[in-house]
Amino acid sequence: MMLTGNYACAYGVKLSRAEVIPVYPITPQTHIMEKLADFVTHGELDAEFVSVESEHTALAVAIAAQATGARTFTATSGQGLVYMHENLFVASGMRLPIVMAIVNRALGAPNTIYPDLSDALDQRDTSWVQIYVENAQEAHDMIAQAYRIAEDERVLLPVAISFEGIIISHYMEPVELMDQDLLDQFLPTYQPRHVILHPDRVMSLGQILMDDSYYMEYRYQQQEGMNHALKVIPQVDEAFRQVFGRKYGGLFQTEQIEDAEVVLLTAGSLASTTRAVVHALRRDGMKIGLIKLRAFRPFPRQELREILNNIKCVAVLERDVSIGAGGIIHIELCHSLYGSENPPLLINYILGLGGRDITFDDISGIAQEVYQERNRESVDHPIRWFKVRGLT
Amino acid sequence: MADLKASGPDVLRLYDYKELPIGAVAIGIDPFGRKTGLWRYHRPEMVEKIPPCQEGCPLGNWIQPLIREIANENFEEAWDILKLENPFSGVCGRVCSHLCDEACNRKELGGSISIKGLERFLADHFWDKPSHPVQPQKAQKKEIAVLGSGPAGMACAYFLALMGYGVTVFESKKSLGGIPRIGIPDYRLPKKILEKEIKDILSMGVEARTGCHVGKDISIGEILKFDGVFLSTGAHVEQPLGIPGENLNGVFRGWDFLQKCNLKQIPPLGKKILVIGGGNVAMDVARSLIRLGHQPIIIYRRTRQEMPAFFEEVEEAMEEGTEFHFLLAPVAIHRRKKKGLRLECSRMKLRGMDESGRPMPVPAKGPHRYFEADQVIIATGERADLSYLPEEFKRQNGSVWINPWGQTSVPHVFSGGDMTDTPRTVAHAISSAKRAAIAMDQFFKGNDFIKLTPIQTMREYLGLNNHRVEYIPEIVKPQDLHLAYCKPREIPVSHKLPLDQRQRSFKEVNKRLSSEEVIREAQQCLSCGVCKLCSHCYLFCPDGAVQLSPEGDRYLINYDYCKGCNICQNECPVGAIHVRPEKED
Numbered sequence: 022m023m024l025t026g027n028y029a030c031a032y033g034v035k036l037s038r039a040e041v042i043p044v045y046p047i048t049p050q051t052h053i054m055e056k057l058a059d060f061v062t063h064g065e066l067d068a069e070f071v072s073v074e075s076e077h078t079a080l081a082v083a084i085a086a087q088a089t090g091a092r093t094f095t096a097t098s099g100q101g102l103v104y105m106h107e108n109l110f111v112a113s114g115m116r117l118p119i120v121m122a123i124v125n126r127a128l129g130a131p132n133t134i135y136p137d138l139s140d141a142l143d144q145r146d147t148s149w150v151q152i153y154v155e156n157a158q159e160a161h162d163m164i165a166q167a168y169r170i171a172e173d174e175r176v177l178l179p180v181a182i183s184f185e186g187i188i189i190s191h192y193m194e195p196v197e198l199m200d201q202d203l204l205d206q207f208l209p210t211y212q213p214r215h216v217i218l219h220p221d222r223v224m225s226l227g228q229i230l231m232d233d234s235y236y237m238e239y240r241y242q243q244q245e246g247m248n249h250a251l252k253v254i255p256q257v258d259e260a261f262r263q264v265f266g267r268k269y270g271g272l273f274q275t276e277q278i279e280d281a282e283v284v285l286l287t288a289g290s291l292a293s294t295t296r297a298v299v300h301a302l303r304r305d306g307m308k309i310g311l312i313k314l315r316a317f318r319p320f321p322r323q324e325l326r327e328i329l330n331n332i333k334c335v336a337v338l339e340r341d342v343s344i345g346a347g348g349i350i351h352i353e354l355c356h357s358l359y360g361s362e363n364p365p366l367l368i369n370y371i372l373g374l375g376g377r378d379i380t381f382d383d384i385s386g387i388a389q390e391v392y393q394e395r396n397r398e399s400v401d402h403p404i405r406w407f408k409v410r411g412l413t
Numbered sequence: 414m415a416d417l418k419a420s421g422p423d424v425l426r427l428y429d430y431k432e433l434p435i436g437a438v439a440i441g442i443d444p445f446g447r448k449t450g451l452w453r454y455h456r457p458e459m460v461e462k463i464p465p466c467q468e469g470c471p472l473g474n475w476i477q478p479l480i481r482e483i484a485n486e487n488f489e490e491a492w493d494i495l496k497l498e499n500p501f502s503g504v505c506g507r508v509c510s511h512l513c514d515e516a517c518n519r520k521e522l523g524g525s526i527s528i529k530g531l532e533r534f535l536a537d538h539f540w541d542k543p544s545h546p547v548q549p550q551k552a553q554k555k556e557i558a559v560l561g562s563g564p565a566g567m568a569c570a571y572f573l574a575l576m577g578y579g580v581t582v583f584e585s586k587k588s589l590g591g592i593p594r595i596g597i598p599d600y601r602l603p604k605k606i607l608e609k610e611i612k613d614i615l616s617m618g619v620e621a622r623t624g625c626h627v628g629k630d631i632s633i634g635e636i637l638k639f640d641g642v643f644l645s646t647g648a649h650v651e652q653p654l655g656i657p658g659e660n661l662n663g664v665f666r667g668w669d670f671l672q673k674c675n676l677k678q679i680p681p682l683g684k685k686i687l688v689i690g691g692g693n694v695a696m697d698v699a700r701s702l703i704r705l706g707h708q709p710i711i712i713y714r715r716t717r718q719e720m721p722a723f724f725e726e727v728e729e730a731m732e733e734g735t736e737f738h739f740l741l742a743p744v745a746i747h748r749r750k751k752k753g754l755r756l757e758c759s760r761m762k763l764r765g766m767d768e769s770g771r772p773m774p775v776p777a778k779g780p781h782r783y784f785e786a787d788q789v790i791i792a793t794g795e796r797a798d799l800s801y802l803p804e805e806f807k808r809q810n811g812s813v814w815i816n817p818w819g820q821t822s823v824p825h826v827f828s829g830g831d832m833t834d835t836p837r838t839v840a841h842a843i844s845s846a847k848r849a850a851i852a853m854d855q856f857f858k859g860n861d862f863i864k865l866t867p868i869q870t871m872r873e874y875l876g877l878n879n880h881r882v883e884y885i886p887e888i889v890k891p892q893d894l895h896l897a898y899c900k901p902r903e904i905p906v907s908h909k910l911p912l913d914q915r916q917r918s919f920k921e922v923n924k925r926l927s928s929e930e931v932i933r934e935a936q937q938c939l940s941c942g943v944c945k946l947c948s949h950c951y952l953f954c955p956d957g958a959v960q961l962s963p964e965g966d967r968y969l970i971n972y973d974y975c976k977g978c979n980i981c982q983n984e985c986p987v988g989a990i991h992v993r994p995e996k997e998d
Contacts, residue, residue: 115436116436117436177435215434215435225447226436228447235428237430238428238429238430239430239433241430242430242433242435
C-alpha cells in the first residue's frame with residue numbers, strides 16, 4: 022500500500038487493537054487522529070475515540086483509561102508534546118504501558134510546522150521508552166512492537182515512537198501492512214497483572230506520599246524497568262522478524278562498521294540519506310560505517326561503548342540541539358564513552374533544524390571532512406552548526 | 414502478591430523496592446485515598462436562593478418550580494403549584510402586568526421567559542380540571558364575612574376556604590367579580606374566564622350574596638358581628654379634576670364609561686373623543702373607543718415614561734391607532750357654539766420629584782393648547798368609598814389604615830385591595846388578600862403574630878416550602894450566573910390577533926401558546942439560584958467529591974475529599990453553590 026507515515030502509523034494502531042484513543046489535533050500529527058476516528062466511525066476498530074480539549078487532557082484520559090486495563094493510544098507533535106510534559110511523568114510513574122506516536126515538529130518560537138527531534142528528546146527524563154524511526158514502514162511496525170515492549174511485565178513503561186513531521190508523516194511510501202492474524206499472535210490482548218482500577222477493588226493510584234517513605238523505591242523500580250527495556254527491545258525486534266520477516270536492529274542498527282575507521286551516527290529520516298552516502302563512499306574505498314540510533318531511552322550506553330571501541334572517529338549528525346550544550350545525542354554519547362580504553366574522536370554536526378533540507382551531498386561532504394580528521398589526536402570545534410547562513 | 418498488597422498493605426513495616434506493588438499505589442493509607450478535605454480553606458455548599466421572578470411577583474407565585482415542572486412536561490404538578498398561591502391564574506395570565514417577566518434575568522439575555530404565557534397556558538389547559546393544591550383543612554368553627562367580590566375579596570374567600578373557614582361574600586352589584594368584571598374590557602379578559610374561576614371558588618363552599626349593599630340591604634353592624642371580616646370594596650369614586658366645565662354634557666368618567674361598555678349600554682358618541690389620563694383605565698377607554706369605531710386622543714400631563722399604565726397596554730393602544738399628547742394639563746372644558754367641546758390645556762414640564770417619587774409636572778411657558786372633540790372622558794383615578802365604615806376604623810390618605818398584616822384598627826377586621834394603600838393591580842389585590850387570610854387564621858388560633866414579619870405565601874405558611882438544600886434568601890442577579898452556559902434565547906413567541914381585527918372587535922388580543930411552545934419556553938429558564946441537576950459540579954470536581962444524593966434530587970459534597978477549590982461554584986450555571994470561609998478550629 023502507498024501510505025503516508027501518519028496513515029501507516031494509524032494502521033499500526035488499528036491492527037494493534039487499541040481500545041481507547043484520546044487525541045488532540047496538531048499539525049503534523051492530525052492525520053493519525055483523523056484516520057483513527059475514521060476507523061472507529063466505520064466500525065473497523067472497536068475503540069473509544071475521546072475528543073479532548075488539549076494534549077494535557079488527552080494524556081490524562083489515556084492515563085485513566087490505561088489504568089483500568091485498556092490498551093490506549095495517543096499521538097501529538099511539538100508544542101502539544103511539551104504541553105503534555107507534566108502528565109508524561111504520571112503515566113510512567115503509574116507504570117502504564119501507553120503507546121504514543123510523536124510526530125516531530127520543531128518547537129517555537131519562531132514557530133514552524135517542520136521537524137526536528139528536539140521536542141521528543143526534550144522529554145528524555147520522563148521515564149518513557151523512546152524509539153526513533155526512519156520511514157513509514159518502520160513507524161507502522163513499531164507501533165505493534167511498542168505495545169509488546171511496553172506491556173512486557175519486566176518493563177511496564179509507556180513507549181513513544183517518534184518520526185519526523187512532514188518528511189515522514191506527510192510523504193507517501195510503499196508500506197506492507199501487518200497481517201492481523203499474525204499480529205494477534207505476536208501481540209496478544211493486554212492482560213495486566215499489576216494494579217488496575219476496578220470498582221470491586223477500590224484503591225488509590227498515583228497518590229501523594231506525605232513522607233518520603235517510598236518515593237525513591239518507586240523511582241528505582243522505574244529505573245529497573247528501563248534497564249530491562251534494554252534487553253526487551255532487541256528481543257521484541259527479533260520476535261517480530263520471526264513473524265513478519267522485518268527487523269530494525271533493536272536499540273540501534275549498524276551498517277558496515279566491522280572495519281570502519283569513521284562512523285556516522287544519526288537518527289530518524291537522516292539515516293536513509295546517510296546510508297546511501299555510506300554505500301557510495303564505500304564504493305570509493307573509504308572505510309566508513311553507519312549507526313542508526315533507535316532507542317534513546319533507555320540509552321544503549323554499554324552497547325555503544327563496546328561497538329565504538331576501535332573506531333577512530335564518530336560523527337554525530339543530529340536534527341536537534343540543546344542550546345548551550347550541543348546536540349543532545351552527542352552529549353549522551355560523550356557520557357557513554359567517557360573512560361573507555363580507546364575512545365573515538367567525537368564530532369557533532371547540528372543540522373536540519375526546523376526541517377531544513379539535508380541532501381546526499383551535504384552528508385557526503387560531512388563524511389569526507391570527518392574522514393580527513395580521523396587520525397588527529399583531537400579536533401577543533403567538535404560541535405559544528407552545519408550550514409548556518411553567515412557562519413563559516 | 415501484588416494484588417494483596419494493593420488492596421491491603423501492612424502499614425507497620427517498610428517494604429523494599431522489590432516488594433512494592435508496581436504502579437505507585439500509595440502504601441499505608443486508606444484505599445479510598447487521602448482525606449484531602451483536611452486541606453480545605455473554603456467550603457462550597459449547595460444552596461437555594463431566590464430567583465428574581467419569584468421576588469418580582471407581587472402575589473408570591475412559586476414560579477421557579479412551576480417553570481421546572483412545565484419544562485419536564487409535568488403540567489398537573491405545575492397547575493397545583495400555581496393554584497396554591499393564586500385562584501385567578503386565568504385572569505392574571507391575561508391582565509397581570511407580570512413584574513416577574515420584568516425581573517427575569519433573561520431580560521437582557523435575549524428576552525425574559527414569558528411567565529405570563531405559561532400562567533395563561535396552564536389556566537386554559539386545565540379549564541375543566543379544578544386544582545386541589547392542598548387538601549382543604551378540617552372545618553374551623555369561625556364564620557367570615559368578605560365585603561366586595563373583586564380579586565381581593567374572592568381570593569381571600571379562596572384562601573380562607575382552603576384553611577377550612579366558612580366564608581360569605583357580600584357584593585353590592587348583581588354579579589361577582591369586581592373590576593375584572595365591570596372595568597376590564599373583553600379584548601383583555603373574556604368574562605367567561607373570570608366566571609369560571611369564581612365558580613371554582615364558590616364550589617369550595619363559599620357563599621355569595623349579590624345585590625347586597627352594605628348600609629342598605631345589610632348594616633355594617635351586622636357584618637361586624639361575624640367572627641372575622643375582610644373589607645375589599647375597592648375604589649370606585651371618581652375624583653373631580655377641579656376644572657371649569659368638567660360637568661358639562663358630553664363629559665364622561667372613565668370608570669363609568671367602562672362599566673357601560675361591559676353592560677353594552679354605551680351612550681351615543683361622536684367621532685373624536687379626548688381621553689384625559691395615563692393609567693390603565695385611560696388605555697382601556699381609548700382601546701375600547703377604537704373598537705367602537707371612534708378616534709381617541711389621549712392627553713397626559715407627564716411623558717410616556719411616567720405613564721402608570723402597563724407598558725404593553727400603551728404599546729398596544731399606540732399600535733391600534735390611539736393619538737397621544739404629552740405634557741399637557743387640562744385647564745378648562747368649553748362648550749363650542751355649534752356642537753361638541755373644546756379642551757383647554759396648559760403646557761407642562763417635568764421638574765423635581767413628587768411624593769411618590771415620580772417626576773413632577775409643573776406649568777411651562779407658552780400659549781395654551783386647544784383640542785376640539787365630540788366628547789371628553791376623564792380617567793384620572795378613583796378613590797375608595799369609606800363612608801360606610803364607622804369612625805373606629807382608622808383612615809390614612811383616603812384609604813383604610815392597616816398594619817403590615819392587613820389588620821385594621823378593629824382587631825377582627827382585615828382589609829386589602831384597592832381600598833388600602835397598595836398598588837392597584839390584580840396581583841397586589843390577591844397578595845393583600847392572601848396575607849390577610851393567613852393573618853386571620855393566626856388571629857383565630859390566638860397566635861401572637863403581629864410583631865412578626867408578615868407571611869406572604871401559602872407555601873411558607875403551610876410549610877410546603879421544603880428546600881432541598883440550605884436556603885439563602887438572596888436574590889440572584891445576572892452576575893451570579895455563569896452566563897457562558899446560558900444558551901442563546903429562541904425568539905420569544907406570542908400570538909396576537911391581527912391589527913385590523915383588533916381595531917374592529919372586542920375579541921381577545923392575546924392568544925394562548927401551544928403545549929410545545931410553553932415547554933420550549935420553560936426549558937429556556939436559567940433556573941436562577943435553584944439547582945437544575947445539570948451535573949456540572951459533579952463533572953468538574955477534580956476530587957470526585959460531588960455526588961448525587963440517593964434520592965437523586967440534589968448533589969451532595971463529600972467534605973472528606975472536597976479541597977475547597979471552588980471549581981464547582983465557578984462552573985455552576987445557576988449560582989446555587991455558595992462558598993464560605995472554613996471555620997478555624
